[in-house]
Amino acid sequence: ILNVEQSPQSLHVQEGDSTNFTCSFPSSNFYALHWYRWETAKSPEALFVMTLNGDEKKKGRISATLNTKEGYSYLYIKGSQPEDSATYLCASPIIQGAQKLVFGQGTRLTINP
Amino acid sequence: DADVTQTPRNRITKTGKRIMLECSQTKGHDRMYWYRQDPGLGLRLIYYSFDVKDINKGEISDGYSVSRQAQAKFSLSLESAIPNQTALYFCATSDPRTGGETQYFGPGTRLLVL
Numbered sequence: 001i002l003n004v005e006q007s008p009q010s011l012h013v014q015e016g017d018s019t020n021f022t023c024s025f026p027s028s029n030f031y032a033l034h035w036y037r038w039e040t041a042k043s044p045e046a047l048f049v050m051t052l053n054g055d056e057k058k059k060g061r062i063s064a065t066l067n068t069k070e071g072y073s074y075l076y077i078k079g080s081q082p083e084d085s086a087t088y089l090c091a092s093p094i095i096q097g098a099q100k101l102v103f104g105q106g107t108r109l110t111i112n113p
Numbered sequence: 114d115a116d117v118t119q120t121p122r123n124r125i126t127k128t129g130k131r132i133m134l135e136c137s138q139t140k141g142h143d144r145m146y147w148y149r150q151d152p153g154l155g156l157r158l159i160y161y162s163f164d165v166k167d168i169n170k171g172e173i174s175d176g177y178s179v180s181r182q183a184q185a186k187f188s189l190s191l192e193s194a195i196p197n198q199t200a201l202y203f204c205a206t207s208d209p210r211t212g213g214e215t216q217y218f219g220p221g222t223r224l225l226v227l
Contacts, residue, residue, distance in 0.1 A: 042220070043218035043220050077210070084174065091156075101216060102158075105153060
């Protein structure tokens with residue numbers, strides 16, 4: 001079983017501060033790393049899919065980096081706003097003749113006004 | 114209109130009852146998935162289907178069954194519901210032709226088994 005781990009499990013950040021959190025995954029047989037944002041009472045929505053070592057992706061104030069050799073990805077949020085409050089999920093596919101995403105347990109981010 | 118829909122959105126049932134959760138999509142994707150989410154745990158895969166004739170078990174398929182009635186429809190059944198199947202259930206779709214194969218989620222079904 002492929003283990004995808006996220007830390008921390010929860011995070012409280014003051015509005016305007018920047019923050020980051022981590023997703024770690026086994027580096028062998030890497031295929032892709034997904035980040036999803038999940039707001040309360042809504043469905044998870046894709047933020048990024050990264051496939052290459054050294055990839056950096058950016059969407060507004062949110063960015064992500066990928067290190068496939070050491071098996072981690074960072075998600076950064078610059079100048080946090082209340083609307084950034086959500087659970088951030090990362091996931092990586094298992095390849096065993098078919099693709100299945102394995103999700104981490106998520107980082108629950110709360111932005112304090 | 115939402116691309117991936119789930120019905121019902123909320124359901125309360127009793128132990129031993131058979132229930133069905135339905136998922137429909139208008140994205141034209143061949144691949145569909147059912148996940149459950151429990152507090153403190155990530156999304157866990159129950160079943161997945163890569164086309165109408167393909168059904169595969171995920172990591173927690175015991176106590177569940179599925180039916181892929183058409184490309185657009187993928188139903189999850191609990192044959193005899195038990196309290197530890199109380200969870201939030203998500204359906205998702207993906208297209209293998211897109212780079213990285215992002216998954217698109219429905220709004221979820223919150224199930225309570227008494």
